[in-house]
Amino acid sequence: xxxxxxxxxxxxxxxxxxxxxxxxxxxxxxxxxxxxxxxxxxxxxxxxxxxxxxxxxxxxxxxxxxxxxxxxxxxxxxxxxxxxxxxxxxxxxxxxxxxxxxxxxxxxxxxxxxxxxxxxxxxxxxxxxxxxxxxxxxxxxxxxxxxxxxxxxxxxxxxxxxxxxxxxxxxxxxxxxxxxxxxxxxxxxxxxxxxxxxxxxxxxxxxxxxxxxxxxxxxxxxxxxx
Numbered sequence: 001x002x003x004x005x006x007x008x009x010x011x012x013x014x015x016x017x018x019x020x021x022x023x024x025x026x027x028x029x030x031x032x033x034x035x036x037x038x039x040x041x042x043x044x045x046x047x048x049x050x051x052x053x054x055x056x057x058x059x060x061x062x063x064x065x066x067x068x069x070x071x072x073x074x075x076x077x078x079x080x081x082x083x084x085x086x087x088x089x090x091x092x093x094x095x096x097x098x099x100x101x102x103x104x105x106x107x108x109x110x111x112x113x114x115x116x117x118x119x120x121x122x123x124x125x126x127x128x129x130x131x132x133x134x135x136x137x138x139x140x141x142x143x144x145x146x147x148x149x150x151x152x153x154x155x156x157x158x159x160x161x162x163x164x165x166x167x168x169x170x171x172x173x174x175x176x177x178x179x180x181x182x183x184x185x186x187x188x189x190x191x192x193x194x195x196x197x198x199x200x201x202x203x204x205x206x207x208x209x210x211x212x213x214x215x216x217x218x219x220x221x222x223x224x225x226x
Contacts, residue, residue: 002030003211008081010034010074012061012120013089015042017189018139021199022086022206027053029207031084034074036061061089061116071123082127084210087117087138087165090157092191095150106153113157114164121168125177134177135210138165140221142183162221169219180209181221202226 009026013019015037023046027033033054035043040058047054055077059066074082090113094105117138128134141158143151162181169179184202188195202224209222 002028003207004084005030007031007083007210008034008078009084009086009210010036010082010124011086011088012036012116013091014046015039018184018187018199018203019086019088020046021203022088023054024050025200025203025207026084026086026210029211031210032078034077036070037089061120062111064119067119067123070120071127075127080127081131082124083131083133084135084137085120085124085128086206087120087136089116089120090139091189092151092154094153096153097150098152101153109153110157110160113154114160117161118164121165125172128177129172129175132176133213134172134175135212136165136168136172136177136179137206137209137222138179138181140165140181140183142185166219173218178209178212178218180217180219182206182209183221183223185224185226197224197226 004026009031011019011023014023014035023033023035027050035046035054035056036059037043038060043056047056057070057073059070061067093108093112140162143155144159144162165179165181172179186196188198205222205225
């Protein structure tokens with residue numbers, strides 16, 4: 001029996017990179033995993049690797065209507081159960097200095113990294129409250145405190161994620177939901193092919209976090225043990 005046996009986990013952005021590694025590690029630990037992302041073909045590749053015990057629900061989480069559909073489809077597949085939410089969807093849509101960045105690019109960056117986490121967290125709080133030990137793990141970035149030309153919008157959006165999820169941690173602590181953030185450090189991804197760490201090397205700490213029976217670690221930024 002795995003450490004997450006009997007648990008239902010939703011992993012957003014599960015088709016590639018860090019999300020893929022988290023989904024596979026949770027499945028190996030015994031969880032039923034819901035794979036979410038915008039590219040169905042990538043989700044199917046992950047599902048094939050996992051085998052039984054996972055479901056695919058494609059959705060664009062920047063759109064409230066698609067988040068609502070995700071909730072409905074998840075409940076159909078899990079009998080209304082959800083124990084773990086991993087807010088991993090996000091990325092970089094433009095690398096421009098502030099002088100050259102358009103308002104549209106700025107808003108798209110915040111939609112991709114912040115609005116996705118807001119809409120998904122808000123939508124799934126009722127199910128997580130029903131779980132005896134609900135967990136929310138939201139992916140942030142070291143770019144919140146490391147500044148690089150052209151990354152202002154990305155850094156700002158991830159800083160906003162940290163403020164949002166620390167607030168959710170405070171609001172939900174009496175409802176038994178453990179809320180933390182995960183900084184994956186310099187991890188390899190589609191947008192960062194020269195990263196220092198492979199995703200599969202750094203996700204064991206998230207299994208530990210998801211399997212915990214308490215909310216002792218709460219409202220914190222967790223980093224890989226490397």
